[in-house]
Amino acid sequence: MRGSFSLIFLFITWCAAIPVDYLLSSAENEPEVPVEEIDLFKTERPLGHVSGLAINKDGNLVAFHRGDRVWDENSFNDAEIFNKALLPITNSTLVTLDSKTGKIIDEFGADLFYMPHGLTIDKSGNYWVTDVGSHQIHKIDGATKKITMSLGEKMVPGDDEKHFCKPTDVAVASNGHFFVADGYCNSRVMKFDKDGNLLAVIEAALEPNQPTEFLIPHSIALIEDLNIICVADRENERVQCFSAGLSEGSRKVPSGIPITTANDIGRVFAIREKEHFLMGVTGSSADVEAQMFTIAVQTGETHTFAKGIENAHALAISADGSVYVSQLAPNRILKISPF
Numbered sequence: 052m053r054g055s056f057s058l059i060f061l062f063i064t065w066c067a068a069i070p071v072d073y074l075l076s077s078a079e080n081e082p083e084v085p086v087e088e089i090d091l092f093k094t095e096r097p098l099g100h101v102s103g104l105a106i107n108k109d110g111n112l113v114a115f116h117r118g119d120r121v122w123d124e125n126s127f128n129d130a131e132i133f134n135k136a137l138l139p140i141t142n143s144t145l146v147t148l149d150s151k152t153g154k155i156i157d158e159f160g161a162d163l164f165y166m167p168h169g170l171t172i173d174k175s176g177n178y179w180v181t182d183v184g185s186h187q188i189h190k191i192d193g194a195t196k197k198i199t200m201s202l203g204e205k206m207v208p209g210d211d212e213k214h215f216c217k218p219t220d221v222a223v224a225s226n227g228h229f230f231v232a233d234g235y236c237n238s239r240v241m242k243f244d245k246d247g248n249l250l251a252v253i254e255a256a257l258e259p260n261q262p263t264e265f266l267i268p269h270s271i272a273l274i275e276d277l278n279i280i281c282v283a284d285r286e287n288e289r290v291q292c293f294s295a296g297l298s299e300g301s302r303k304v305p306s307g308i309p310i311t312t313a314n315d316i317g318r319v320f321a322i323r324e325k326e327h328f329l330m331g332v333t334g335s336s337a338d339v340e341a342q343m344f345t346i347a348v349q350t351g352e353t354h355t356f357a358k359g360i361e362n363a364h365a366l367a368i369s370a371d372g373s374v375y376v377s378q379l380a381p382n383r384i385l386k387i388s389p390f
Contacts, residue, residue: 089357092375092384094153098146101377101384103170103180104367107193112150112367112375114384115160115170115180118142122166126184131208131216131236133165133184140164145178145191150369159196163189165206169220169232169270170365179229183217188231202231202247210237212249222273222280224297230271230280238265240282242296242306253293255284256309262287270321270365272329274348279310281329283319288336290319290329290346313346315339324348325368332363332376343376343387357387 092112100122103115118140126134144160144167165184172178176193187203208216217235227245230253240253255265266286273280273295281292290313296306317333317340324330329346333339343357343366362380369375374387 088388089360090386092153092386094146094148094384095155098382099140099142099144100364100379100382102168102364102379104365104375104377104384105170105172105178106150106367106369107147107172108176110150110370111156112148112369112384113170113172113178114146114148114377115167115365116142116144116146117167118144120166126166131186133186133206135206137165137184140167145170145180150373150375163198168218171221171223173223174225177223179221179223181218181220181231181234183219183235186215186217188215188218188221200247202243208236215241219268220270222271224273224275224295226297228297230273230295232268232271232282235267238268240265240268240271240280251296251306253280253282253307255287256291256293256312258312258314261289261312261314269319270323270331272322272324274324274327274329277327277348278304279348280306281322281324283322283331285318285320288317288319288333288339289314290316290322290331316344317342320364321366323366323368325372330366330368330374332357332360332366334363335361343374360385 099117101114101116105113107113120140139162143158144164147157164182168183169181178191181188185205186208187201189198190200192199203215215233216237218231218233220232223229229243231241233239233241242251244250265284268282269285270283278295278297279292280295281290283290292310294304294308318336319331319333322331327348332343335341341361342355344355346353362378363376364379365377367375376385
């Protein structure tokens, strides 16, 4: 991995201290995961392109997949409107898999979604999904499997407060506030309260000699106890982190204050956080090979591993540290033990 993890640090008493000037260590000096620790996660039957992965409250893997649908040049027109000839996917698009055996435990989501993308499961067991085809995000009750909230006007792309344009991912806080990465054709992260009212819009941090806008904010990760929201800015090959604005009372700070940035790290497709480690997966770019990485948020220590996993799209981290990564080509899920 190239580049530095620079810190634009605002001293906030509620936030754990993070070193100001540290560099990511060189990839050439970092250990890689042995090949035998990267396993094919065999599912009971083949799935469509898996665009989202998450771990549910029982520790099982949930895959959000596209069934028999493929995103190609015929999916959207020049105005980002989804092909009206394509009906909702008839397959069950949300599949719960036994994390050890790959057997299907449960599945639902037929005739609901047009082009699945991101998946998050919150602490209450609700599913949050993004559908780039309908330009919407949905909250789904984990018990009833019913949609309880939808935001965005169905099939209508836009860039105002009521519309998304191919939204990519959702991150949810314990108080019900949630963040939406928007998306393939907008350059922002939107923050909402638990009822879906817009609270803030986060745009890219301004840095010398760096792009001034997000270019496909493809994935987001909330580090709630540090009050930080991180954005995988895919085509700008960076991760930017901001204040999440979740603290209350006298400790309240606004959302969107730049905290830290990792530049020149490759096209970051997915990021997730566990125990103050930010994990990401990148695709190949001009001078960075496809790989996975971890960054210790409080020290800046980094490791790269699992090099050469091409066309990765989503990842999920289980309680035991196992990491599941979906690839779109070849279409499969890998299970990795990096620690």
